[in-house]
Amino acid sequence: MAANLLDVDNLSVSFTTEAGEARVLDAVSFSIARGETLGLVGESGCGKSVTSLALMRLLPQPSGHITGGDIRLDGDSLLKKSIRDMHAIRGPRIGMIFQDAMTALNPVKRIREQLKESLTLHGQKLSKAAIQARCIELLGDVGIPEPALRLDDYPHQLSGGMRQRVMIAMALAGDPDLLIADEPTTALDVTVQAQILSLIQSIQAAHGMAVIFITHDLGVVEPLCQRVAVMYAGRIVETAPAQALFRDPKHPYTQGLLNSIPRLDREPLTPLPTIEGLVPSALNMPNGCRFAPRCPRATDRCTAEAPSMQTTSDRTLACHEVSL
Amino acid sequence: MTGYFIRRLLLIIPTFLGITLMVFAITRFVPGGPIDRALAQAQAASESAEFQSSRPGDSTSILSESQLNQLREYYGFDKPLLESYVQWLGKVVQFDLGVSTRYAEPVWQTIADRLPVSLYYGFVTLVLTYMVCIPLGIWKGIKHAGTFDHLSSAVVFIGYAVPGYIVGIALLTAFASEIELFPLGGFASDDFDDFTLWEQVKDIVWHSVLPLISYMVGSFAVMTFMVKNSLMDNLAADYVRAAMARGRTFGGAVWHHALRNSLIPLATHFGNNIGIVLTGSFLIETIFNINGFGLLGYEAVVERDYPVVLGILVISSMLFLIGNILSDLCVALVDPRVRFQ
Numbered sequence: 001m002a003a004n005l006l007d008v009d010n011l012s013v014s015f016t017t018e019a020g021e022a023r024v025l026d027a028v029s030f031s032i033a034r035g036e037t038l039g040l041v042g043e044s045g046c047g048k049s050v051t052s053l054a055l056m057r058l059l060p061q062p063s064g065h066i067t068g069g070d071i072r073l074d075g076d077s078l079l080k081k082s083i084r085d086m087h088a089i090r091g092p093r094i095g096m097i098f099q100d101a102m103t104a105l106n107p108v109k110r111i112r113e114q115l116k117e118s119l120t121l122h123g124q125k126l127s128k129a130a131i132q133a134r135c136i137e138l139l140g141d142v143g144i145p146e147p148a149l150r151l152d153d154y155p156h157q158l159s160g161g162m163r164q165r166v167m168i169a170m171a172l173a174g175d176p177d178l179l180i181a182d183e184p185t186t187a188l189d190v191t192v193q194a195q196i197l198s199l200i201q202s203i204q205a206a207h208g209m210a211v212i213f214i215t216h217d218l219g220v221v222e223p224l225c226q227r228v229a230v231m232y233a234g235r236i237v238e239t240a241p242a243q244a245l246f247r248d249p250k251h252p253y254t255q256g257l258l259n260s261i262p263r264l265d266r267e268p269l270t271p272l273p274t275i276e277g278l279v280p281s282a283l284n285m286p287n288g289c290r291f292a293p294r295c296p297r298a299t300d301r302c303t304a305e306a307p308s309m310q311t312t313s314d315r316t317l318a319c320h321e322v323s324l
Numbered sequence: 325m326t327g328y329f330i331r332r333l334l335l336i337i338p339t340f341l342g343i344t345l346m347v348f349a350i351t352r353f354v355p356g357g358p359i360d361r362a363l364a365q366a367q368a369a370s371e372s373a374e375f376q377s378s379r380p381g382d383s384t385s386i387l388s389e390s391q392l393n394q395l396r397e398y399y400g401f402d403k404p405l406l407e408s409y410v411q412w413l414g415k416v417v418q419f420d421l422g423v424s425t426r427y428a429e430p431v432w433q434t435i436a437d438r439l440p441v442s443l444y445y446g447f448v449t450l451v452l453t454y455m456v457c458i459p460l461g462i463w464k465g466i467k468h469a470g471t472f473d474h475l476s477s478a479v480v481f482i483g484y485a486v487p488g489y490i491v492g493i494a495l496l497t498a499f500a501s502e503i504e505l506f507p508l509g510g511f512a513s514d515d516f517d518d519f520t521l522w523e524q525v526k527d528i529v530w531h532s533v534l535p536l537i538s539y540m541v542g543s544f545a546v547m548t549f550m551v552k553n554s555l556m557d558n559l560a561a562d563y564v565r566a567a568m569a570r571g572r573t574f575g576g577a578v579w580h581h582a583l584r585n586s587l588i589p590l591a592t593h594f595g596n597n598i599g600i601v602l603t604g605s606f607l608i609e610t611i612f613n614i615n616g617f618g619l620l621g622y623e624a625v626v627e628r629d630y631p632v633v634l635g636i637l638v639i640s641s642m643l644f645l646i647g648n649i650l651s652d653l654c655v656a657l658v659d660p661r662v663r664f665q
């Protein structure tokens with residue numbers, strides 16, 4: 001058996017748009033061990049959702065395509081799998097929860113109908129009573145009160161937090177080895193966010209599944225994740241164990257992100273530091289380091305030449321100016 | 325929800341009163357009404373009489389004042405507008421639509437004669453349009469930007485751009501005159517009554533192929549593209565992706581998830597289509613020599629056959645009002661988020 005559950009190896013993704021070919025992911029690499037939680041962090045539009053969809057081979061068709069690299073689950077290349085094999089992987093091997101549970105649930109179908117799919121789509125022969133019992137159990141597991149009644153509800157009858165719990169229950173139903181959570185708390189109130197985060201944490205502990213936790217908010221990563229991959233404009237710029245990253249961020253972009261987290265120990269009434277400038281467009285990427293135009297430490301070399309990946313046993317870094 | 329529909333049903337009453345009162349008033353003021361016609365007819369008759377006897381005419385009115393009053397009384401024009409409207413309405417609620425001035429028979433009779441033909445064309449057009457447009461739209465949506473999509477779009481758009489009666493004339497010229505594949509017109513053959521049932525069915529279908537195509541070409545584009553666009557919106561929706569992330573095949577996600585959502589816009593249209601079923605198109609009816617509602621309405625307006633005009637108005641406005649409520653009901657049936665208060 002391969003050492004890692006998932007290896008993403010120089011994955012590149014392009015979209016065919018009216019304005020031309022947009023290379024949205026450029027040689028993205030990271031890996032996850034069994035039972036590990038990886039935080040995938042970056043500003044909006046850097047390619048986090050595209051990464052997660054590429055892992056599921058669910059990129060928008062026909063515009064999105066994987067142009068290079070490989071994705072290996074337990075050493076098996078997902079890109080070589082037939083569509084039929086992918087159907088068997090989606091659900092029981094890799095589960096996914098989405099940013100906005102309102103739009104990720106079919107508005108015209110009852111919760112039962114949608115939850116049931118996760119139980120019956122993969123060849124299991126379950127009696128009606130067994131399905132009902134399992135659905136109730138699943139909703140109970142994700143902390144939904146009166147689960148038997150909620151099964152008859154339509155998505156719009158539930159609150160945002162409850163809907164996200166339903167999504168989590170659906171992903172759990174397949175008992176996947178890997179759970180991809182794409183900004184699962186972004187659409188929720190802060191208090192509900194905290195509940196969902198701790199739910200994911202406890203589920204992860206109970207089931208021992210690996211989790212890719214995608215967020216644009218470094219603040220929620222520290223308690224949840226063992227390792228963090230920082231993404232900028234379609235590239236991974238730094239990966240590190242979570243504690244090491246927070247203690248000693250290497251990449252100027254990571255430093256910028258950490259500085260812009262609001263903190264209680266900061267001097268009151270001082271403006272929150274931000275990263276100047278804008279994310280480059282996928283149609284018009286800088287030649288060298290993509291962060292160079294916004295980087296306080298950029299040199300001529302940074303604008304001319306893309307940095308190669310430095311690696312140590314537990315960290316990676318793509319920067320000319322800093323070394324590991 | 326029940327309360328909502330009861331209120332909607334009650335609202336039919338004032339709306340209906342408004343529509344009919346307006347048209348009733350118009351019949352009073354538009355020139356060329358029955359009195360004018362009677363005068364003109366009398367004039368024409370006396371002129372031809374004069375011509376034959378070659379006697380110089382006197383300058384007095386053709387009809388005497390008492391004759392005119394008799395006519396006004398006969399047509400109900402002798403009373404004030406509101407009074408005669410109330411009188412007319414009183415008869416309508418007892419299902420009495422009066423007597424056609426043109427055919428001198430009860431309006432119900434005139435309408436009932438045309439009803440089967442119009443109902444046949446209306447419902448067959450409606451059913452065929454749904455039966456073709458829904459699968460076509462779905463197929464186009466799934467195969468978006470493929471060869472089939474482009475080719476069918478071209479055909480559908482041409483059909484949309486060319487009015488139904490032009491299509492009718494073209495079809496008639498090509499397939500009934502040049503190649504004698506279909507009859508030149510009419511609802512059924514002259515010796516229809518002598519046919520066996522099976523021959524009768526075949527005869528009606530044979531007569532209705534060309535008119536049905538003419539009826540359908542217009543609504544084709546709207547419906548097909550409504551289905552296609554709505555399906556494509558839903559195919560791109562998160563919940564379709566989420567269903568596939570649970571292991572649904574693409575086809576399964578379309579069938580079990582996207583389809584019902586993309587038919588919601590059709591449900592809003594359903595009621596309107598019910599209303600249109602009966603109105604028909606007088607141009608297509610004229611071209612194909614079909615004695616339906618469209619032709620009847622047109623002729624009634626031209627001939628100022630007001631009882632028939634008002635009778636058709638009563639029926640079509642009721643259909644429209646009920647159709648609207650049916651639309652709401654359909655939407656509430658397919659979309660659980662919709663709850664009318």
Ligand SMILES: Nc1ncnc2c1ncn2[C@@H]1O[C@H](COP(=O)(O)OP(=O)(O)O)[C@@H](O)[C@H]1O
Binds near residue numbers: 044051063
């Ligand atoms: N269907 C698409 N067609 C073209 N470009 C897309 C499409 N989906 C995403 N992109 C582009 O890919 C980039 C990354 O998007 P995404 O992965 O959604 O970002 P995020 O990190 O916020 O999840 C963005 O620049 C976006 O414009």
Ligand SMILES: [Mg+2]
Binds near residue numbers: 050183
């Ligand atoms: Mg995203």
